[in-house]
Structures are given as structure tokens and as C-alpha cells.
Amino acid sequence: MSADFFGMTTLAASGVTEADPTGAAALHRTKVLEMTQAAEDAVLAPSGAGAWSADIRAALATRIATLNGETALAERYAARIGDDSAAALADPANDGSAQNMSAAVAFMDKVAARTRDVKAEDIETLKAAGIDDADIVRLAELNAFLAYQIRLVAGLKLMRGAA
Amino acid sequence: MSKVVHKFTRNVPHWQPRVTPVVLAEASQEQLDALQVTPSNTKVSEYVLVLAHDPETLKVRSPLFNAIMYDPGGMSRAERELGAIGASIVNRCVYCAAVHADRHAKLERDTDVTDKIFMSGADADLSPRNKAILNFAIKLSQCPSEASDADMTMLREAGLDDNEILDLILSAALFGWANRLMHVLGDPVRKEAAA
Numbered sequence: 188m189s190a191d192f193f194g195m196t197t198l199a200a201s202g203v204t205e206a207d208p209t210g211a212a213a214l215h216r217t218k219v220l221e222m223t224q225a226a227e228d229a230v231l232a233p234s235g236a237g238a239w240s241a242d243i244r245a246a247l248a249t250r251i252a253t254l255n256g257e258t259a260l261a262e263r264y265a266a267r268i269g270d271d272s273a274a275a276l277a278d279p280a281n282d283g284s285a286q287n288m289s290a291a292v293a294f295m296d297k298v299a300a301r302t303r304d305v306k307a308e309d310i311e312t313l314k315a316a317g318i319d320d321a322d323i324v325r326l327a328e329l330n331a332f333l334a335y336q337i338r339l340v341a342g343l344k345l346m347r348g349a350a
Numbered sequence: 351m352s353k354v355v356h357k358f359t360r361n362v363p364h365w366q367p368r369v370t371p372v373v374l375a376e377a378s379q380e381q382l383d384a385l386q387v388t389p390s391n392t393k394v395s396e397y398v399l400v401l402a403h404d405p406e407t408l409k410v411r412s413p414l415f416n417a418i419m420y421d422p423g424g425m426s427r428a429e430r431e432l433g434a435i436g437a438s439i440v441n442r443c444v445y446c447a448a449v450h451a452d453r454h455a456k457l458e459r460d461t462d463v464t465d466k467i468f469m470s471g472a473d474a475d476l477s478p479r480n481k482a483i484l485n486f487a488i489k490l491s492q493c494p495s496e497a498s499d500a501d502m503t504m505l506r507e508a509g510l511d512d513n514e515i516l517d518l519i520l521s522a523a524l525f526g527w528a529n530r531l532m533h534v535l536g537d538p539v540r541k542e543a544a545a
Contacts, residue, residue, distance in 0.1 A: 212512040215423065219520060222414040229406040235380075255494040298530055300493040303442035305534050310368040320369040324403035327534050332407070334493075334526035341495040342519030345502045346512065 188217050195224040197336055200260040201343035209346045223336065230332045231267070238322040239329070242273035243288075248333055249277035250292075251299045255337045290316035291326060298330045352539040355444050358468040360455060362448045363538035371399035384409040400535055415528070418520045425510070425517035428457040429483055433521030434528075435464065436487025439471055441529035445538040450525075482508035487522035 189195070193204055193213075197220065203209045213220055231248060232241045239247075245267040252261035261277075268274045275281050276292065283292030290313055298305055313323050355363045372381055374394060384405035385394055401408045419430055431454040438447035451464040466474040472488045474481070482504040489497040505515055 208512055209516075212516040215513050216421075216516060216520065219414065219417045219421070222410060222417060225410045226407065226414055229410050233404075233406040235406060257494075298534055302493075302530055302533060303440070307368050307537060310535070321403040323369050324400060324535065325407075327531055328401070328404045328407045328411075331527040331530035331534075334530050335523045338490050338495060338523035338526050339519060341497065342490055342516075342523065345497055345499065346515055346519070348499065348502075 188214075189221055189224075192217070192220070195220065196227055196260070196263055197223055197339055198343070200257070200263055201340045201347070202259070202349055203343050203347060207347060209343060212346070213343075223339070226332055227336065230329045231264075233325075237325050238318065239291075239325055240270070240273065242268050242270040243276065244329055246273045246276035247292075247295055247329060250279055251295065251330065251333045252337060253277070254279050254296065254299055255341075257337050257340055260337065260340055291318065294326060295330055298327065299334065302334075352541045355538040355540055358439070358444060358447050358451070360448055360452045360461070360464060360468075362452055363445060363540055365395075365397050365445050365532065365536045366539045367396050367400045367536040369400060369403070369535060371396045372402040374399065377402060378405075381405045384412075386412070397532070397536065401531065411527075415524065418517075418524050423513065425514040425521075428454055429480075429514075430517060430521040431457065432463075432480060432483045433487045433518050434525040435467060436484050437491040437522045437525030438529055439467070440488055440491035441526070441533055443525075443529035443533040445532045445536075446525060446529055448538070479508040479510075482510070483518055486518060490519065490522050491526055 193199065193210065198213060203213055231244050245264050248264040249261050249268065252264060265277055268277065272286060276283055276286055276288065283289045294309060294313055297309060310323060352366065377385065381402045385398060385402055387394060420427065431450045434450040435447055435454065438450065451468065454464050455461045463476060463480060466476060467484065472485060474484065476484065486497055486501050486505055489495065489501055
């Protein structure tokens with residue numbers, strides 16, 4: 188087990204500690220939770236970032252956590268944004284046009300909140316905006332991982348009785 | 351010709367990518383490592399070849415996926431499939447719903463539960479335990495989550511312990527991830543025989 192198991196983003200944002208019963212359940216799935224942290228590292232700060240810098244990724248993560256009402260998680264991601272121009276993307280009210288990212292931002296919001304309505308045309312819109320296939324997959328993976336982590340945090344908070 | 355499948359089914363469709371998959375013969379060493387391609391295992395699905403565009407994520411995603419769905423202990427494998435199905439219904443991921451309804455039916459040797467879920471969704475007439483599990487997975491999968499203390503109480507009253515509840519949260523959440531790849535990056539299609 189990693190030295191700072193309960194300090195990993197998902198458990199810390201859920202407020203799960205070693206002392207509560209939910210902590211015991213978390214320790215039962217040590218490997219899964221450690222791999223969850225490894226996945227977070229891979230989507231938030233990969234070495235091959237493509238078109239999406241770590242600052243942009245942290246801003247989009249903050250945005251999606253905010254859309255889901257997960258304040259503690261949003262604050263953790265907001266703290267990782269180093270670049271002021273990327274920081275504006277964290278606000279769900281900003282459509283990304285000032286950052287020249289309106290197509291990517293609209294896609295991220297739709298995939299996060301209205302997944303069932305995503306159609307082939309939404310991918311064509313990204314391609315028309317000059318986003319290549321690898322960068323489309325990178326956006327989808329970032330969004331998809333966050334969907335997982337946000338629901339894991341929401342569920343852990345309910346287990347603790349702290350939602 | 352192929353036709354996009356819009357209705358839930360256990361008959362697993364073909365998945366047709368909306369972006370161009372990585373060409374295996376041109377894959378980088380990092381992509382090959384993430385794809386776990388070995389001389390004895392060179393058959394790779396188009397889906398995984400699409401995900402190979404982001405090899406760092408793919409490399410950690412596959413073992414995480416397997417651990418959540420198959421590691422021993424906690425909630426049964428069939429019940430983890432119910433968590434996956436609940437998420438896939440909310441996100442209308444016909445492909446994921448088909449794969450995991452088919453697995454559920456095979457594990458349980460029963461098609462009744464998944465028939466009822468495809469017919470009636472959250473209102474399906476199931477055993478109290480299955481109903482509590484499906485209800486929780488569906489509510490947790492909304493954006494934002496609609497799962498409440500009452501839904502958690504329903505799980506505990508249906509007999510789930512903390513380890514089982516965590517496995518349910520993990521399997522439903524994991525399909526929030528899988529659905530946003532499968533349903534977003536491709537279409538479930540049925541290939542029609544050439545006339």
C-alpha cells in the first residue's frame with residue numbers, strides 16, 4: 188500500500204479516513220484505489236499531452252467536477268491550474284471562445300452531462316475544428332475518467348453518511 | 351452496409367469507430383506495451399486500437415477495469431454486471447449494455463432479469479436486492495448524481511455490506527467511464543449481409 192493511501196485524490200476528496208468504516212472497505216480494495224490514482228495521473232498530467240496541456244486538463248477537470256456539484260474535488264483540481272488563461276476554462280459559464288477552445292469545451296460539457304445525446308456529428312464537429320483523432324481520444328479519456336472518479340467520490344460520501 | 355443499433359439488446363453488436371484506430375503495424379513501442387501485444391496475442395479489437403491513441407491512459411485502464419469487475423471478494427460478479435448495466439442504460443450505451451447484459455445472463459443462467467431491465471428500466475420488477483442495486487447504479491450515473499441516503503439505506507436493508515456497496519459504486523462508476531468511450535467514440539452497428 189502507498190504511504191499516503193488516504194491522501195490520494197479520490198479518498199481525500201470523499202473525506203474517507205482510516206478511522207471510519209468506509210476506510211476499512213477502501214482498504215479491502217487497495218489495488219483498485221491505487222490504480223485509480225495512477226489513472227488520474229495519466230489523464231491529468233501525461234508525458235504525451237498532445238494539444239491539451241496539464242493546465243488545460245486541470246481546468247477542464249475543475250469544470251466537470253463543478254458541473255457535478257463535487258466542490259472538494261473541484262477545489263483540488265483548481266489548485267493544480269498554473270496558467271491564468273487556462274483557469275478561465277474552469278468556469279462552466281465560459282464557453283471557451285476567448286481561449287479558442289469552444290468546440291472542445293462544448294464537447295466536454297455534453298459528454299459529461301448529456302452523454303446519451305452524443306452523436307457522430309459531435310465528433311465531426313471536433314474534426315472540423317482541426318482537432319486530430321488522438322486529441323479527440325485524449326479529451327474523451329479525460330472526461331470518462333472524471334465521470335468515474337466523480338461518481339466514486341459521490342458514492343463514498345454516501346457510504347460515510349456525509350453527502 | 352451496416353445499420354446503427356438504437357434499441358437495447360443482449361445480441362452484442364459490432365462496434366464501429368468514429369475516429370481512425372491506430373494501425374497496429376505502425377504502432378509505437380509505447381502503444382504496443384499499452385495494447386499488451388505479444389507474439390502469441392496479435393488480435394486486437396478496433397476499440398482498443400482507438401484507445402491506443404492515448405497509450406498512457408490505456409495502460410492503466412485495462413488492469414483497473416479487470417480488477418473492478420473480476421477481483422475476488424465483495425459483491426458477486428453478476429451483481430457487478432448489474433452496476434454496469436444501470437450506468438449503460440442512463441448513458442444509452444447500447445454496446446456496453448449488450449455486452450454486460452449478455453454476461454449477466456450467462457453468469458446467472460437467466461435472461462429474465464435483463465429482459466425486465468431492458469423493458470422497464472428503473473421500474474423493472476426484480477428481487478428486492480437486485481432492485482436496490484439497479485436503483486443505486488441508475489441514480490449514481492446521473493449528472494450530477496441523484497443517489498441519496500435513502501438509496502444507501504435501501505442497499506443496506508437489502509443485505510449489502512460495506513465491501514459489497516463499494517464494489518457496486520466502483521462498477522457503476524467504471525461504466526460512467528466506459529460508456530463515455532464506447533458511446534462517444536463509435537456506433538453499435540449490425541452488419542447486413544450483402545444482397
